Amino acid sequence: MRSLDIGATGMLGQQMNVDTISNNIANMTTTGYKRQRLEFQDLMYQHILRPGSTSSASGTIVPTGLSLGLGVRPAATYRIQEQGTLQQTDNDLDLSVSGLGFFQVELPNGDTAYTRAGSFQLNQDGEIVTSNGYRLIPGITVPTDAIYVEVNTEGEVFAKMPQQTSLQSLGQLEIANFVNPAGLEATGDTMFLETDASGQAITGIPGADNFGIIRQGMLEQSNVDSVKEITLLISAQRAYEMNSNVISTSDEMLDTVNQLR
Numbered sequence: 001m002r003s004l005d006i007g008a009t010g011m012l013g014q015q016m017n018v019d020t021i022s023n024n025i026a027n028m029t030t031t032g033y034k035r036q037r038l039e040f041q042d043l044m045y046q047h048i049l050r051p052g053s054t055s056s057a058s059g060t061i062v063p064t065g066l067s068l069g070l071g072v073r074p075a076a077t078y079r080i081q082e083q084g085t086l087q088q089t090d091n092d093l094d095l096s097v098s099g100l101g102f103f104q105v106e107l108p109n110g111d112t113a114y115t116r117a118g119s120f121q122l123n124q125d126g127e128i129v130t131s132n133g134y135r136l137i138p139g140i141t142v143p144t145d146a147i148y149v150e151v152n153t154e155g156e157v158f159a160k161m162p163q164q165t166s167l168q169s170l171g172q173l174e175i176a177n178f179v180n181p182a183g184l185e186a187t188g189d190t191m192f193l194e195t196d197a198s199g200q201a202i203t204g205i206p207g208a209d210n211f212g213i214i215r216q217g218m219l220e221q222s223n224v225d226s227v228k229e230i231t232l233l234i235s236a237q238r239a240y241e242m243n244s245n246v247i248s249t250s251d252e253m254l255d256t257v258n259q260l261r
Contacts, residue, residue: 002046002068003250009071010243013040016074017236024224025233032116032190033222034079035229041075079182084116084223086215092149093120093128096220099212101175104137104203105130105191112137113191114176114184114201116220132189140171153213155206175211176201 020038027033051065086096095118097103102114113134120136123129126144128136142149146159146168155173178184183197194201207213 001250001254002070003246006069006071007243007246007250009043009073010246011240013072013074014236014240014243018233018240020077021229021233021236025226025229028222028224028226030117030190030222031119031219032084033224034081034084034116035222035224036077036079038074039076039078040072043070043073045069079184079186080223081181082223084220086218087221088218090217091119092151092216093122094118094217094219095120095151095173096215096218097175097206097212098215100210101177101206101212102181102192104174104176104201106135106137106139108134111193112201113187113193115189115191117190119219130189136173138171138174140173142170143168151214151216153207153215155214173206173214174203175206175214176203177211178202 017038020036024035027035045067047065047067049062049066051062051067053062053065054060055062083098086098095103097116097118102116103118105113105115107113115130117130119131120128121131122142123133123135126142128140128142130136140157142159143161145162147162148160149170150158150160150167151173152158155175157170157173158167159170161168178194178201179199180197183195183199184192185195185198186192192198204211
């Protein structure tokens with residue numbers, strides 16, 4: 001009975017759907033996290049009678065045919081790039097991108113990673129780094145005697161120095177954007193790597209050429225909607241139960257056949 005295999009594909013698909021929703025819920029408070037959505041596709045079809053085939057010697061055409069589907073499969077996890085809420089922290093090194101763009105971070109192997117999580121700190125050399133110690137690109141070093149750091153919306157970084165009335169320029173932040181940001185490869189730590197699907201990184205100054213602007217003293221929160229995720233979770237659970245009922249019904253039908261005398 002095909003329904004046994006079809007029901008099994010449905011249960012496996014909804015199990016992965018629940019896994020995706022669970023990961024979204026688990027990251028409700030993760031800075032810069034973007035929720036994911038699982039997309040499904042139907043499996044191949046068994047064509048018992050193809051539509052458009054001839055049904056007689058006179059050339060009559062079968063209008064619809066007879067095809068039986070063989071189930072469902074997960075096709076892709078799509079990352080929703082919707083802007084998250086900006087939460088004020090009043091920390092000089094907490095930065096967020098309001099609009100399009102990613103911060104660029106140098107990984108230990110020299111590769112460039114991209115992130116929306118802007119909770120930066122200073123390392124032992126005064127460089128602006130992530131919580132894992134990865135340097136921000138372009139590299140910016142804050143003097144040890146700086147009173148405070150100021151970052152404007154265009155990404156210019158300044159420091160207030162002792163006995164100086166004017167701010168000292170430390171450098172210019174650049175952010176990156178992609179033609180298809182959903183094609184970035186997630187590596188954990190709220191970081192992504194460039195892939196052929198995402199296209200090459202397009203870098204620029206915040207506020208220019210459709211890039212977002214920098215907000216200092218704010219962090220972008222996760223864009224997960226708890227009410228929506230719980231609703232999707234209930235829907236996935238019901239779909240899982242219904243596919244389970246398909247398998248139970250198929251088993252009962254087989255049991256009825258086995259009891260025939």
